[in-house]
Structures are given as C-alpha cells and as structure tokens.
Amino acid sequence: MRLLENNIQSYDFYIEKENMREEIVKGLSAPVKTISSKYLYDHRGSELFEMITELEEYYPTRTEMKIFNEKIQEITMAVGDVHTLIEYGSGSSNKIKALLHNFASLKEYVPIDISRDFLFQSSLELAMQFPHITIKAVCGDYTGPLTLPLEAKGKKVIFFPGSTIGNFEPVEVRNFLMKSAKLLDEGDGFLIGVDMKKDSEILEKAYDDGKGITAAFNLNLLTRMNRELGANFNEEQFEHLAYYNKEKGRIEMHLESQCDQRVNIGDHEFSFREGETIHTENSYKYSIDQFQTLAMECGFEPSKVWTDDEEKFSVHYLKK
Ligand SMILES: C[S@@+](CC[C@H](N)C(=O)[O-])C[C@H]1O[C@@H](n2cnc3c(N)ncnc32)[C@H](O)[C@@H]1O
Known part of the structure; x- marks a missing residue:
C-alpha cells in the first residue's frame, strides 16, 4: 500500500508482462484466435475509450x-x-x-x-x-x-x-x-x-463509428503488443470489424487480417490467413x-x- x-x-x-505474454500466446494459439478485452486498456486504450464515450x-x-x-x-x-x-x-x-x-x-x-x-x-x-x-x-x-x-x-x-x-x-x-x-x-x-x-443497426454503429475512434481503440491492441511484448504486428495489415451476433445476443469486435501473413511475439510465430480474425471483445446485451x-x-x-x-x-x- x-x-x-x-x-x-x-x-x-498490476499484471506482469510475462503473465500477459503467456495469456496472449495461449489465446493466439487457439483454433479461434482470441485476446481478452482487458488488454485493450493500456493508457492509450483508456484515452481512446474516453473519446468513444463522447461519440x-x-x-x-x-x-x-x-x-x-x-x-x-x-x-x-x-x-x-x-x-x-x-x-x-x-x-x-x-x-x-x-x-x-x-x-x-x-x-x-x-x-x-x-x-x-x-x-x-x-x-x-x-x-x-x-x-x-x-x-x-x-x-x-x-x-x-x-x-x-x-x-x-x-x-x-x-x-x-x-x-x-x-x-x-x-x-x-x-x-x-x-x-x-x-x-x-x-x-x-x-x-x-x-x-x-x-436494433442491430444502432448497436453496430455504436461499435464502428464514422470517425474511426473505435477502430483505433481496437487496433491499439496491436501497437501495445509490439511495444510491451516485442511483437511485430503490422497495424496496416489488420482492420477493425464489429457486428451483432443475434444468436448469441452480443456485439463482437475483431481484428481482421487483410492478407496471408506471419507475426511473431518473441519466439512464437503465428500465421494468419487473409480474412482470419483475432476476437478482441464481446459485449452481451440483456x-x-x-x-x-x-x-x-x-x-x-x-x-x-x-x-x-x-x-x-x-x-x-x-x-x-
Ligand atoms: C467499458 S470501460 C468502462 C469505463 C467506465 N466505468 C464507464 O462506465 O465509462 C471498462 C473499464 O474497465 C476496465 N477493465 C476492463 N477489464 C478489466 C479487468 N479485467 N480488471 C480490471 N479493470 C478492467 C478498463 O480499464 C476500463 O476502465
């Protein structure tokens, strides 16, 4: 204290970098690549979230x-x-x-x-x-x-x-x-x-705004992994994707690979097909x-x- x-x-x-690395490597090694939404919030992520709240x-x-x-x-x-x-x-x-x-x-x-x-x-x-x-x-x-x-x-x-x-x-x-x-x-x-x-149209707009702030918030996760985990994501080769999954009653946010590519986090290599995504957030509606x-x-x-x-x-x- x-x-x-x-x-x-x-x-x-605070979550140590090693724990963050371990959790992210595990998530990217799964059949459906997933990273917990808690990692969206570094300092820049929190700033971007504040900007989202004003959209x-x-x-x-x-x-x-x-x-x-x-x-x-x-x-x-x-x-x-x-x-x-x-x-x-x-x-x-x-x-x-x-x-x-x-x-x-x-x-x-x-x-x-x-x-x-x-x-x-x-x-x-x-x-x-x-x-x-x-x-x-x-x-x-x-x-x-x-x-x-x-x-x-x-x-x-x-x-x-x-x-x-x-x-x-x-x-x-x-x-x-x-x-x-x-x-x-x-x-x-x-x-x-x-x-x-x-209505899914209202929901989808809320998570994919015209100014691209939510996209920047989502893509900032790649910048964070590059800076904190020594990863080599090319932010320009991924795009923000948000849609309402009606069956599950949730908005899903993803980062979609724009081409076939390989990315490293330290000694770990991950391959992405064009169109493959990293699932970064769910937002269930009740x-x-x-x-x-x-x-x-x-x-x-x-x-x-x-x-x-x-x-x-x-x-x-x-x-x-
Ligand atoms: C959607 S924002 C909401 C912020 C604020 N409470 C509001 O209503 O505008 C989520 C907040 O929870 C924090 N957060 C997300 N996952 C967390 C976790 N697993 N443990 C602690 N804080 C977390 C984020 O840093 C962020 O400040």
Whole structure:
C-alpha cells in the first residue's frame, strides 16, 4: 500500500508482462484466435475509450448518465446509507463523480481498474475534489484473485457502470456475480449499468463509428503488443470489424487480417490467413428479465430497475 495524498492509498496488483505474454500466446494459439478485452486498456486504450464515450453513435454513456441524473433521488433512496463504495472498471471515475455528491454517508471509495496510470490519475483528482472520502485505488484484474482493502464496517455497495458486465461470457458472468455476492453482506447492494437488446443497426454503429475512434481503440491492441511484448504486428495489415451476433445476443469486435501473413511475439510465430480474425471483445446485451433472472441465480434480489424512455439502457439495483 502507498499513500499518494492524505486521503488516498494505492494498491498495486498490476499484471506482469510475462503473465500477459503467456495469456496472449495461449489465446493466439487457439483454433479461434482470441485476446481478452482487458488488454485493450493500456493508457492509450483508456484515452481512446474516453473519446468513444463522447461519440454521437455511442449511446451507452450518455444514456446511462441521463438515467443517473434523472433518477438520482430514487437511486440515492435505494442505495441508502452506504459506507463503502467499490467500483469495478472505474476508468475516468466520471460517473461516480456525478453520484458522490448525493451519497452523504460515504466514507470510502474503492475504485478498481487494470489501467494503472489512468486509475491513479483519476483517483488523485477525485481525492482533491472529495477530501472527506478515503480513496483506496486498486490496480488489478477484477477477474483474478484480488484482495480488496475493505473495512469491516457499514454498508457496502458495488458500482459497475458502463455495461462492462457485457464483456463476460455466460459462464464467466455467473462466476463473477457469485464472487461479487461473496464480497457483500446481507442488505449490501450492487448498482450496475446493463446495455439492452435493440436494433442491430444502432448497436453496430455504436461499435464502428464514422470517425474511426473505435477502430483505433481496437487496433491499439496491436501497437501495445509490439511495444510491451516485442511483437511485430503490422497495424496496416489488420482492420477493425464489429457486428451483432443475434444468436448469441452480443456485439463482437475483431481484428481482421487483410492478407496471408506471419507475426511473431518473441519466439512464437503465428500465421494468419487473409480474412482470419483475432476476437478482441464481446459485449452481451440483456433484456431486463434476462438480467434479473441471472442476478437471482447468483445470490442477488433485484430491488429496482431504471431505464431511459427508449429502453436502450438499464440501471439495476440488486440487494444481497
Ligand atoms: C467499458 S470501460 C468502462 C469505463 C467506465 N466505468 C464507464 O462506465 O465509462 C471498462 C473499464 O474497465 C476496465 N477493465 C476492463 N477489464 C478489466 C479487468 N479485467 N480488471 C480490471 N479493470 C478492467 C478498463 O480499464 C476500463 O476502465
């Protein structure tokens, strides 16, 4: 633990390069080449994601913020007297900034993110803005074995906005929700933003914008592997691909090889056929019933749900 300011501590469980290399080599050696979406978020990836949130086509951020703004009183009532707020995938912490003024009883905020510099920078800004709250910034992979620096007093609420829950596979999402339920005590809560099923045209535009920012976000993964793992991907020989897989109810993002080629990561060589892809992200979409049923199966009781008028996005409050 390091003390960064009077009211901020940092905990570092950063993924070592060797572990990242091992996981990526394994994913690229599989019959369908796949890399976990968590590797999209180096510092540049986080910056590009912030740019995505401001795009016209990317409705989730502004729709979720609109729900928070319009329903803040009901949300505050549902959450009640929270002592500790834990946020998964906090990124810029912009959404919590909008909510913190309303959680008068809050004593500690525990943001968790894999993008280290981005996390510590946004936590510092927050610490200055909210000097009465202790901030315990945890850098690490929330799917891994993290030990959280939690005080055993008062009500705990997990905050997981941005529909990042959609990145989990059906089996993973259950394990993750059950693991989250174990962190909580009876009466604690989970406030989570979940993107909803809708017209595939709206979805596909949100993940393949006209300015090419989402493409740059996806392709940045190749740049990151070149820089951090000594790989030799030619970014110009891959293209961003995003489409809605209706059967699976998910947006898929891929990097598509534009020719037959070979690429090295250290001693490992990978061959790509023209048109072959690296699957880099899934974003599952849920109806309200589907998500509430899932939550109930994982140890939560759905308490409240809010949506926008067009039912594009949902915010659920679940009780342990
Ligand atoms: C889709 S963005 C959402 C950011 C922000 N919460 C929002 O709603 O705009 C996902 C965030 O989760 C973080 N993240 C993704 N996978 C992660 C993992 N396995 N462990 C920790 N953080 C992760 C990313 O760095 C990023 O900040």
